[in-house]
Amino acid sequence: MTEISETNPAVSAASFSPAMERFILHWGDMGGSWGVNRSVAQIHALLLVQERPLHAEEIAGLLGMARSNVSTSLKDLVAWDLVRRVPIRGDRRDHFEAEGDVWEMVFRIIEMRKAREIDPAKSVLSHCLDEARGDPQTNEIAVKRLSDIKELMDVLDGWYGQVKSTPKETLLPLIRMGSKAVDLLKLFLKKKEGKGG
Incomplete structure (x- = not known):
């Protein structure tokens, strides 16, 4: 697989901001550490930050990947329900977008x-x-x-x-409470012990 890089002629300099390029590369590395193919993770990252659905040829061109690699990776992402097909009027190709939530x-x-x-x-x-x-x-x-x-x-x-x-x-509010939730639990357990003793 050809990675996104300044030396990759398949990816124009205007394709990604430096921040988006770093994100896509890093998400690919994280995917590798999770046991997910790097290409799959990079395609997922690309679709996460896009404003519109992309077809496989666009994805292949933007990431400098082989079209067959993109197709296989998209099948995995669709099977995992992380990416979905989106119909585009007037275009017979399959377009894809990432789960937005x-x-x-x-x-x-x-x-x-x-x-x-x-x-x-x-x-x-x-x-x-x-x-x-x-x-x-x-x-x-x-x-x-x-x-x-x-x-x-x-x-x-x-x-x-x-x-x-x-x-x-x-x-979400419970998670945002962080250590306050732990403190409340400790207080609750202490009171419970006091009643039991």
Whole structure:
């Protein structure tokens, strides 16, 4: 893949502002660290910052990518529901735009990563723990630690489900509270302990 660069003749200097070019390149690098193809992430970044839907030839030209690479990457993005096809009157080509709601986009990325990484890990962990509990050769420390890991993963998975089902209008103010929410929880737990004791 040819990256966006000053030496890439396929990309005109007027195509991107320096800030947008940095963003597209950085999003591509982040995608690589998340296990997503760099081309896929760069196309997603390009579509995120566009004012209008683009067709595959435009994307290929702007990013200096092969048309076949763009087509494959767009199929992935559409399958993940991060990008959608948009009909343009008078043009028979498929045009694409990114999900405009950043909140939705983030949850879709998290959901994709959860399905690809967390869910399989939970399944393997459960199987290993079941085997370890029934195996007299497995020491108690190993069983305890596997059990602790599984419990934590189950709690986090449950928390994720609750967060996902909470409307953005409710969740966003809570997130913005930051450490104040933690302080309120500590105060609540302290009062609860005082009543229980």
